[in-house]
Amino acid sequence: MSFNLNKKPLLLAASIGFVAMVGQLSFTRLTAQTFSGNELTFGLALGHWILWTGIGAGIGSLLVKKTQSPGVVRLLIMLFGFSLLVFFYVQTFLRTITGVSIATLIGIDRILLWTEFIYFSPCVINGLFFPFLVSWLEKENLDLPLNRIYTAEVLGSALGSMFFAGFLLIGLNSFQILHFSILALFILVNIVLIKKFRPRLIFFVFFIMPVILSLIFGFNRILEIKWRPFDFQSFQESPFLSLTVIEYDKNLTVYGDSEPLWTFGITEKAEELVHFALISHPKPKSVLLVGICPANLAKEIFRHPTVDSLTSVQPDKILDRVIRKSANDQSNSPKFRTVLADPLVYLRKCSEKFDVIILNAPPPINVQWNRLYTTDFFAKVHQRLNPGGILSVQLPGSETFLSDDHVRFMKIIENSLQTVFPFTEWIPGETIHLLASNQLISTDFSVFSEQIRLRHLKTLYFQDYFLADRLAYGRIKFLQNRIQTCDETAINCINAPIGFYYNTILWDQQTGGWLKPVFQTLKRIPNRLIFPGWFLLSALPFLFLFHKKDHAPISRLTMFALGFIGMSLESVLIIVYQSRVGAIYLGIVFLTLSYMTGSGFGSIWISPRFSQKPHLISISIFCVTVLVAGSFLLTIFTSAPTTAGLGIYLILILIGICIGTLFPQLTMLSQRSNDRILASASGTMYAWDMFGAALGAYLTAGIFIPVWGIESTLTLIFLSSVTVLLGNCIKNNRYE
Template sequence: MLKNVDRGFVWRLFPFFVGFVAISIQTVFVRLTLSIFQGNEIALCIVLGHWLLLTGVGSRIGAKLRCKNVLRLITFIGIVYVLLVAASSILCVFSKKLLGLPLSEILGVGPIFFISFVVLVIPSILNGIFFPLLVKAVDDAGIAFPVHKIYSYETFGSALGGVFIGLFFFSGLNSFEALFVVLGIFLFVFLALGRKGWLLKIMGVFIGVGLVFLFVFNRQIVNEVWKPQTVEKCVETRYSSVVVASYQGMRTLFSNSSPLWVFGNEEKREELVHFPLLYHPRPETVLVVGTGNYELAFEVLKHKSVNRVIIIQKDRVLQSELNSYSNFYGMDTKSTGKVKFMTGDPVRLLERFKTKVDVVILNIPLPTSAYLNSYYSLYFISRLKDVMKKGGILAFHLPGGERFLSREHVEYLKVIGNTAQKVFRHVYWIPGNTIHLLATDIVLDVNFDVVVSRLKQRKLDVKYIREYYLVDRLSPFKIQFLNDLLAECKVKKINTVEKPIGFYYETILWDKKTGGILKDLYKFLNKLNFKYVYLVFLTIPFILLTKNKKEKTIKFVIFSIGFISMSLVGLYVMIYQSYAGGIYLKIFLINLGFMLGAGLGARIIVREERLLRLGMGMAFVSVLLLSGVGILLIKFSVGYFMYDILIPVLTFFLGVNCGFLFPVLTGLLEKIGGKGVAKTSGVGYSLDVIGACIGIYVISAIFVPVFGLLNSIIFLVVYSIFVIGMGLFFTRIQA
């Protein structure tokens, strides 16, 4: 064993680096899985939920392990952990290929659930095993308050790990490179601090060499994943994984495995551009929000009256790749001089936008998340109108169908139309596989003859949007058929940030297309009166708490703390993204705030009964106040700068509460149950992270799309009052 003088230092570093590498691995796996699963928010909830759930399972397993030499066991598990995490990362990126699926194929909830479970099962379980083993080792070493100290050092490590992994990404490392660097650091620390032995050293050296090999050749791994396509460029931006790949002469730019732009695709360009511009009598300034490049600008500039094209793109690196691979089609300096690119969050850029435009083309991905839904919300559409001239046209491009539209599809279109009509006087629909929605304050003549007349008058050099094509596309029968479907639809809902109806319908359509089960659950809950949700969620804890069994009550309160805290963090992130723009790498500030708060909270060691009861009461009040501030942020705009400050501060105080409550409640559970500090800490830790897992699943993936942000946070307020309040009442807490 180590000398006594070294033990305190070693037992600080072990949990610190466990937390450091855990948050780094979690972040990398989130990025990898989102790049495989097209960045869907539901997929994010599944991945994070799996990580937390399986970590909880690992903690339970760790609580049951018995070993005379805990240090040797921890060292061995650490080395195996490095090996299996590296192997799981490779499995993750090859998962679709192993299942015989194209990399760009959109998966449903079932396959995402299965693939992410298989990828994360071993790393997550091993990650959970560390905590109870470290608590046991510290307790065996005679160090006081082992749960407080291990929990605090682990959360401090997580805070620093979040900062470092963010810096790695900022420096230009991709997910693989960042992961292998972190694993290398972790391996070195565990070999340096752990139990000495030739077998462990040999294992460590071989695994270390393997990490170096993977770091050097990670680009070749990417090339293998994308075959038979040839990867010309692969770069990870702050927001997504961008790949430019070519196959049989066709070059495509992918963002998170989804085809974002096909270079040289005239049909797509003409479809996006010419309908709104032909309906405008004389467009001069055109704004494109979202995906655009010189190819799209070239199409716009075919209208000779246009003298300015402005393209807003949130991702500077993505915009650079879109431009560098563009076909300029002989555009001269005068033409390219008419094109202006602005990079940054569209919500914030529009606040400072001075130019008035004639046509806005919204070329944003569909609302597959609460964040993307904000671009189709009443708030954002109102911001777009603020930068438009009188008589300007706003163009949406929505999924359609030539022969059939399901009831949910029609309701989805109706909601977007209702929202646009709250801002503009008139909306016009153009049917097809891509349905165009044109919103304006003036009456448009959508007659086929008018459009063809302008097409000829402007002498547009087009290949697809021509008279023979428009005869069918603008058929009065097709237009009337679509308008009749929408008129018969009685849905009057508006898509707002507070109630993301667009996200709700887009998820249903995605789930319907991929054969999942979410659509049925969403539709059932949507018809359900929200009071029944309260009834279900409050009846179960009421039955458990009123039994007045202290051990079960404390366990349920620990579970609820995890549930409430992770739900609030998820809601804070959604509030920020919806009202202040994309959070992107600022997520590390939120993680830093929460983990620092949790570490500091765990350092508050309560010794007296009165202080313990007072602390629990203060934590109870704090959760209510934090929820209340969340409600105020939803109902009242406070400015972008305040969101940048308030959200990390709120998560910091939330972390303080969690960090304080967890070791206190775990200690109380150990005194009541008498099962030993290591076993009890494993049980408590598993309940905490499983509660967090359920919070992610229920609130972020189900409640927000169906019931909205405001109802979700009000539910948490009521749940907090009921559960924590009853827990304080029924548990006669004794120090």
């Protein structure tokens, strides 16, 4: 058997998979730019994308019975390409259209509603393709049409994710990558599906030319409109963030997605970020700054006469370039070096020690940034500090009011620090500073005032009048009492990102949302109830279907569960990879590539060769269960980066092979049971796969990980796989 890519349906399936993946990644990144970019937002966006795709496949399974012309595929491709572009523009202008300013936080209810509307059209059309392409290839009298189309689409998607990452690395942005992908798809249609000159010319004028014009003239103009009333300066995407520079009131601000990363010209912020930490050390010589280090921050650090070396570490090369360009920084001091690496990886590998380490990172609004506020990170910082060294952490605060949830959030960060640092001190304000050390730390006003004079610090704001207010005994004592009387005992760690949980609650509280009571109710449920409850919930649908002799319902339920397991496990393992190996963008892209490649391999190579084996489905599901258990063990017991990274790649490849093997097997079992045409059965099964994956995206990223942590999430996924295994074994034994 040969996989002949010269066949039109296969070429189109791969191309559509490619463009669909580019579209998904482009819209997901745009969602982070439009709203707050955390796992909950991404889970909603990805879940909506997959859900509407599944609905489209379900509709296609009905329509394919009535019409199977290749002309339908051509029409769908034209609608798909234009729909992607139109709704990309709609989402870009969403705040402008709805009158919501850039500075306004958007709640979960509006994110849910808006993304559901925006993703509807392109995703439903995307889902329609699968059954029509299977039907088309079936007419070509090729064997295994389902396996071939599934493999072509999956591998096309895998290539789409890889090329998207590559295009970002060479300097293109999502807008450009999406346009180039759609343009390539339209050109392919013009060559492959249109034969006569006149229709080709019409297609070129009305479909290809608008994409070219949008690509050439659209981008800068839409950003200027989007960022009003601010003066838009520049835009660039890095693998980690979308970076926008805007000017307002003669000050430049760099935004990372929807979060302001740094504002130039605000001296007070730079001074307090640096001097609270450095004055707390009697004689700082070496300083490490984790996060961006603009020139004005470096300038403040070198005001201290004893400082002879400054190192900044953060992973984003493009962000570093944008910061330097915005600050017009041409300096090349031998005392200052920038390390472009993941901070946890750097701290693990470096042998140098520091007197002061300053964390200049956004608050833990997502799992990635939460890593910098965990016991794992603080332990590595502790190892890199000299005796008497100081760690400074900045947290959002308030001059007037701190809610109980805000206090609990700060208490958790303090608890986490105190697992490795015996002494901590709080400095209140709009930005709250938390200092940690192995030795006593003084926040006495007189000590700070004297050190400013002894060090001859020529600061603009960081003077006695400023310190008398910030270091007022009553203010410090009030904040300390609020935190010390809080009964929260949890700590923030990589496998249980409680900091991300509380930050999500604070975001929801600020936007008047409904997440807080839901999260808090779920948080109070003990594991002894969560795990058996989930097992019973997963088993109930199988129990309900056992009496049916028709294999189709249980086959669809199995595919639904496998979609859930695959998406959930992939989401968890990407986070584990970031935690153990580092936030290496290409590494994360290759994780997705591994899963998709495995799925294609299982569908086209393994499934046909073992299709006559009576227990292939049960054996494949058993392998899925073993791999989920292996993921749990790897997460708990493996900390070595190389071992963890290779283990995660291997698990994703193997679980992709298993699910890729099962998809055609379950589809054909369902088809034989119902006497349906293959194209219709494949569309239905594809829909159930998408429905399960959508549920996995919603629950895993939106609830399981932030509320219960990674270990509990993997336990829930394992219980789901056990119920699928038991359900299929019992069903098969009963009706053999």
